[in-house]
Amino acid sequence: MIFDPITICNMELQNRFVRSATHEFMAEEDGTPTSRLEDLYGGLAKGEVGLIITGYSYVLPGGQSDAYQQGIYDDRFIEPYRKITDRVHRYGSRIVIQIVHGGRQADISDEHPVPIAPSAVKNGRSAIVPREMTEEEITEMIEAFTQAAVRAKKAGFDGVQLHCAHGFLLSNFISPYTNRRTDRWGGSVENRARIVTEIVRRIKEETGGNFPILVKMNATDGFQPGTAKAELGLDISQAVEISKLLEKAGVCAIEVSGGISEAGGVTIRTAINSPSREAYFKDYSKKIKDAVNIPVILVGGIRSVSVMEELLENGYADLISMSRTFISEPDLVLKLKSGEAKKARCVSCNLCFDPKGLRCNFEFDRS
Numbered sequence: 580m581i582f583d584p585i586t587i588c589n590m591e592l593q594n595r596f597v598r599s600a601t602h603e604f605m606a607e608e609d610g611t612p613t614s615r616l617e618d619l620y621g622g623l624a625k626g627e628v629g630l631i632i633t634g635y636s637y638v639l640p641g642g643q644s645d646a647y648q649q650g651i652y653d654d655r656f657i658e659p660y661r662k663i664t665d666r667v668h669r670y671g672s673r674i675v676i677q678i679v680h681g682g683r684q685a686d687i688s689d690e691h692p693v694p695i696a697p698s699a700v701k702n703g704r705s706a707i708v709p710r711e712m713t714e715e716e717i718t719e720m721i722e723a724f725t726q727a728a729v730r731a732k733k734a735g736f737d738g739v740q741l742h743c744a745h746g747f748l749l750s751n752f753i754s755p756y757t758n759r760r761t762d763r764w765g766g767s768v769e770n771r772a773r774i775v776t777e778i779v780r781r782i783k784e785e786t787g788g789n790f791p792i793l794v795k796m797n798a799t800d801g802f803q804p805g806t807a808k809a810e811l812g813l814d815i816s817q818a819v820e821i822s823k824l825l826e827k828a829g830v831c832a833i834e835v836s837g838g839i840s841e842a843g844g845v846t847i848r849t850a851i852n853s854p855s856r857e858a859y860f861k862d863y864s865k866k867i868k869d870a871v872n873i874p875v876i877l878v879g880g881i882r883s884v885s886v887m888e889e890l891l892e893n894g895y896a897d898l899i900s901m902s903r904t905f906i907s908e909p910d911l912v913l914k915l916k917s918g919e920a921k922k923a924r925c926v927s928c929n930l931c932f933d934p935k936g937l938r939c940n941f942e943f944d945r946s
């Protein structure tokens with residue numbers, strides 16, 4: 580099944596493998612994509628990854644969250660991205676750009692000294708208190724995401740993925756922990772999801788309606804159960820309701836993840852050393868898949884062919900998404916297809932976060 584094709588809206592994929600969005604630390608300081616990125620995505624396409632999702636790409640200059648992160652906030656990025664999409668398409672893979680604003684987790688700088696967020700809820704990790712966005716700023720943000728999607732289409736991307744996970748701006752809106760607003764952008768599930776459904780509506784208006792829009796979203800903020808923060812945070816029943824609203828808005832597929840940075844160690848877990856520790860968000864994706872009719876993509880610690888097959892066969896997901904495995908083995912799909920390997924070699928050590936550029940820094944014993 581994992582090698583069977585699938586269509587997401589009008590996007591035909593050669594198999595069920597997705598390279599989950601992964602920040603590469605390979606853009607110029609201003610966010611311009613580089614030839615290193617072109618080579619990296621080209622390698623994944625050559626390795627027959629059905630769908631490649633780029634690293635998170637910021638839609639406004641103040642929305643950056645890490646060094647050497649790629650941007651999509653200006654038309655000058657269209658040409659360099661065009662080189663990347665051309666290279667990927669030569670191999671028959673599809674490529675979608677993940678678009679983001681850092682929100683409460685944005686970097687601070689002289690130009691942007693205070694991060695913006697739906698509400699002024701102190702970030703327990705950085706100790707920074709963001710500033711509550713005005714109604715006008717929310718409207719501007721919707722336009723920034725929309726224009727980013729318009730640029731993505733011009734650059735030849737097969738679609739966009741809205742980053743609504745991991746504690747960045749859209750995730751801040753969806754979560755009742757970070758969104759305490761009492762206007763039409765906060766409160767009910769529908770109000771908290773409104774910024775996302777409005778972005779979807781506007782992208783459809785501006786791109787002609789058939790440009791695929793995907794969403795990566797949290798099924799939980801990831802706080803320790805039983806704590807006050809967990810009581811306030813996003814839970815799976817709300818995530819299911821949000822998924823239904825996204826489907827109704829015309830989203831083509833939902834990638835299920837979890838965790839915000841403040842909850843610590845939830846999103847990118849270490850020590851995935853047995854099949855039982857793999858696919859750590861699968862119970863959430865099952866609930867979402869049971870509630871919607873659009874494809875569900877599962878990410879988080881998936882490593883073995885046996886687990887992948889089981890996830891697809893037993894209705895936990897329609898597509899298998901991985902990040903760290905493809906850093907270590909861009910040709911993993913080919914190895915699994917030929918039978919040369921039955922699982923990824925990734926040991927989930929997280930040494931791949933390398934500001935000099937994404938790479939597997941684990942010393943494998945190759946003797």
Ligand SMILES: Cc1cc2nc3c(=O)[nH]c(=O)nc-3n(C[C@H](O)[C@H](O)[C@H](O)COP(=O)(O)O)c2cc1C
Pocket residue numbers: 599600601602603633634635677742744745795836846847848878879880881900901902903904931932937
């Ligand atoms: C180096 C690195 C960078 C990441 N950057 C992003 C990102 O830009 N956007 C995103 O949604 N998730 C990002 N993630 C999270 C992954 O997409 C994925 O959800 C997580 O690593 C769990 O999947 P895995 O076990 O297959 O690595 C990143 C993960 C790693 C290791």
